[in-house]
Amino acid sequence: MSTQATLFTNGRIFLSGVNPGTNAGLTRPPTFADCMLVRGDKIEYVGSSSDEIVSTALASNSVTTHDLQGKTILPGFVDGHLHLMLLGQALNKLDLVRCKDLEEIRSTIRAYAAANPDMPRILCRGYMHIQLPNGATAADLDDLDELNRPILIDSKDLHSTWCNTAGIKELGAENWADVPGGIIERDSNGKLTGVFSEAANITYVWPFLASVASMEERTAAIRSAVTAYHEAGYTGMIDMAMDEGAWEAIQALIATDGSIPIRLACYWLIKPLPTEAETLAQVDRAIELASQFNASTTPDCRIVGIKVICDGIIDACTAGLSQPYEHNSHFEVPLWTHAQLEPVVKRASAAGLQIALHAIGDATIKMVVDILSSHANPANRPRVEHIELATAEDAARLGQNNITASIQPVHADPAILKAWPKLLGQHRCGRAFAYREFADHGAPLALGSDAPTAPHAPLGNVYVATTRRSYREPELETAVNPHFALGLCESVAAATEGAAYSCFDEHRIGSLKAGLKADFVVVDMEWEKEKLTQSKIKETWYDGKRVFSA
Numbered sequence: 001m002s003t004q005a006t007l008f009t010n011g012r013i014f015l016s017g018v019n020p021g022t023n024a025g026l027t028r029p030p031t032f033a034d035c036m037l038v039r040g041d042k043i044e045y046v047g048s049s050s051d052e053i054v055s056t057a058l059a060s061n062s063v064t065t066h067d068l069q070g071k072t073i074l075p076g077f078v079d080g081h082l083h084l085m086l087l088g089q090a091l092n093k094l095d096l097v098r099c100k101d102l103e104e105i106r107s108t109i110r111a112y113a114a115a116n117p118d119m120p121r122i123l124c125r126g127y128m129h130i131q132l133p134n135g136a137t138a139a140d141l142d143d144l145d146e147l148n149r150p151i152l153i154d155s156k157d158l159h160s161t162w163c164n165t166a167g168i169k170e171l172g173a174e175n176w177a178d179v180p181g182g183i184i185e186r187d188s189n190g191k192l193t194g195v196f197s198e199a200a201n202i203t204y205v206w207p208f209l210a211s212v213a214s215m216e217e218r219t220a221a222i223r224s225a226v227t228a229y230h231e232a233g234y235t236g237m238i239d240m241a242m243d244e245g246a247w248e249a250i251q252a253l254i255a256t257d258g259s260i261p262i263r264l265a266c267y268w269l270i271k272p273l274p275t276e277a278e279t280l281a282q283v284d285r286a287i288e289l290a291s292q293f294n295a296s297t298t299p300d301c302r303i304v305g306i307k308v309i310c311d312g313i314i315d316a317c318t319a320g321l322s323q324p325y326e327h328n329s330h331f332e333v334p335l336w337t338h339a340q341l342e343p344v345v346k347r348a349s350a351a352g353l354q355i356a357l358h359a360i361g362d363a364t365i366k367m368v369v370d371i372l373s374s375h376a377n378p379a380n381r382p383r384v385e386h387i388e389l390a391t392a393e394d395a396a397r398l399g400q401n402n403i404t405a406s407i408q409p410v411h412a413d414p415a416i417l418k419a420w421p422k423l424l425g426q427h428r429c430g431r432a433f434a435y436r437e438f439a440d441h442g443a444p445l446a447l448g449s450d451a452p453t454a455p456h457a458p459l460g461n462v463y464v465a466t467t468r469r470s471y472r473e474p475e476l477e478t479a480v481n482p483h484f485a486l487g488l489c490e491s492v493a494a495a496t497e498g499a500a501y502s503c504f505d506e507h508r509i510g511s512l513k514a515g516l517k518a519d520f521v522v523v524d525m526e527w528e529k530e531k532l533t534q535s536k537i538k539e540t541w542y543d544g545k546r547v548f549s550a
Contacts, residue, residue: 004062005039006544009049011068011522013512014075018493020444020501021399026436026487030527036073037063038518041544046512068522071538074492075511076235076519077458078499080406081385081448084239084264085246086158088221089213090125090452091228097126097156105131106144113145121170121212124153125452127162129315130419136162138194152209156416157313157453160197161205168192171208179203180272181335183318198312198335199272202241210245218249219256226262230548232457233537235519236263236510238448238503240307240356240385243269247289250301261542263300263519265503267307267356270344272336279340280347282306287351295504304503305354307385308344310336311364314388315419319361321389326425338367345375352377354503356406358385362431365390369397378402383446383502386411388433389424395434399442404502406446407435409465409491410454414478429481435465436484445486445494446502458495459525459535465491466529474533488529518544 012032018024037045037057045053057063094112099105105127113122122145127136141151141164150167154160163171173192176184182200185193196205210218229237239246253260268286273279283306290303311334312318317325320334341357348355355376357368368384376382383404387395388411398405412433420429439445447465449456460471465486470476486494500510509517519542525535540548 003040005037005044005057006064006066007054007057008036008066008068008073011070012072013046014072016489016493016497016511018490020498021442023440023442024487024490026485028487028489030489036512038544041518043512043514043516043518045514072523072525073512074521074523075496076509076521076540076542077233077495078236078510079234079448079456080238080446080499080502081240081408082237082451083241084225084237085218085221085249087452088225091224094124095126096124096153099131101131102140109151110144117147121150121152126156127153128156136195138163138165138168159201159312159316159318160195161201163194168194171205176204180274197316198318202271215249215252219253222249222253226260229262230540233521233540234458235540235542236500238499239264239266241269242266254301260301261547263505263509265302265304265505267305268303270306270308272340276343279344283344283347286353290353305356306348307356308336308341309358310341310368311359311361313360314423317423320364321361322363325423327422334364338371342371342375345371349376349380352380354380355382356385360386360388362389362391365394369394369403372403373397373401381502381504389428389431390434392437395437396441398438403443404446405438405443406448406502408448408450408454409461410449410471412468412480413464413470413472414476414480415470415473417480432481434484435486439486439490444498444501446499447491447495448499459532462491462495463529463532471533
């Protein structure tokens with residue numbers, strides 16, 4: 001007996017034809033088929049409805065017809081850069097991203113605390129440095145909760161945590177030692193201000209939050225994140241800060257449910273520790289896990305490489321720049337030096353791991369491209385994350401060295417870049433988010449969202465990539481360096497096959513071809529970049545099964 005099949009007809013089936021590293025350009029027209037046959041968990045046929053294979057299939061009793069009514073089928077989106085556990089937890093945190101200033105932040109938290117008296121602590125997310133021109137302090141939060149519970153707030157970019165005095169006490173922060181690449185803010189008298197950034201945030205705050213979350217809460221967070229991603233049209237995700245707590249929860253969830261209905265590739269987070277031996281021990285742990293959880297053993301949940309956060313962000317003035325920040329003439333101490341990073345890359349590359357390096361400022365981008373070019377095997381598809389302020393020379397070197405440009409266009413949204421001219425000077429803003437140069441010089445592109453630091457809607461991401469306008473505030477007329485825009489076909493391809501390619505999964509997912517996994521999304525959309533914000537995800541299919549329907 002034949003396996004039951006579904007024939008999708010009367011629609012447009014997207015055939016990208018944009019291979020990773022191919023310069024598709026701004027105006028490449030899309031190619032569509034008009035039907036697709038899915039049998040079991042695989043795509044059996046994509047092409048013309050007049051083909052003999054279609055009439056043969058319809059003549060059998062094992063085919064159900066699915067009338068698309070003119071809608072479009074795209075490959076299931078693969079988020080090229082997100083933080084799974086943090087996303088799931090963030091869905092249950094108070095979101096402050098739309099607050100305009102400190103007073104709105106305070107009033108929002110005060111109302112939330114009063115409405116939730118049973119919570120052991122008040123967890124929030126989404127504060128931005130532009131909201132707080134005078135900085136953030138614990139005192140700003142100390143009078144907001146009558147129960148005096150700890151208040152901990154993630155910055156929008158996840159590079160900092162801001163807490164009240166009760167939060168400082170619960171964290172035990174008075175006893176923390178300084179860590180390489182970490183910032184524990186103190187006032188002129190040496191008193192903690194309640195803001196912990198970069199390596200201090202990763203080393204101390206993240207593990208604390210993981211420790212106070214029960215296993216049930218952690219597995220529930222993962223389930224919530226996967227559900228939200230199905231609703232958005234994703235069938236795959238690439239986690240960019242995997243650690244012991246999150247990995248333990250993932251394995252517990254698999255043990256309970258049998259599987260997680262999304263394809264998950266993970267990069268193990270490497271922190272800058274006091275000695276080289278301690279730092280390299282983390283790489284060895286990633287090597288150990290990758291030997292157990294890989295494409296051969298657990299293809300839908302695997303450890304593929306390491307992730308190193310090599311600098312901070314421009315808004316916090318922690319990104320590594322070649323020239324000082326415009327407003328204060330400061331250079332910031334790098335989170336990682338060349339001497340610290342080189343042995344990490346060598347060890348990982350020798351073991352065949354993929355290497356993902358976060359680099360935002362031009363000085364850090366140059367350093368990581370230097371190191372990857374010298375010590376990473378290009379066949380292992382090394383990658384640089386974010387690449388927000390690259391020189392023209394380094395933009396070209398990505399493609400020359402087969403380095404994937406892992407980009408998050410939602411971070412190029414003009415609604416969140418209003419402080420950049422003051423921090424960088426207008427002349428340097430002209431180099432921001434040079435995606436067109438990356439593509440023109442042959443760098444493979446992988447689109448991601450960096451959720452929960454940014455909206456994770458994939459077509460919103462594509463909208464910013466192609467128009468360079470705001471997805472958050474569509475009424476804004478500002479376009480950020482429109483000459484660096486990507487084309488619509490190449491952006492959709494980068495958000496699907498490009499992301500799959502970046503973690504060696506393009507032979508199974510990321511495009512709509514016979515023999516590949518039946519991971520796809522049904523979208524009500526017009527193929528015009530200006531109208532992407534009006535697109536609606538109608539269905540998401542994973543492994544040949546519908547996992548979301550609007």
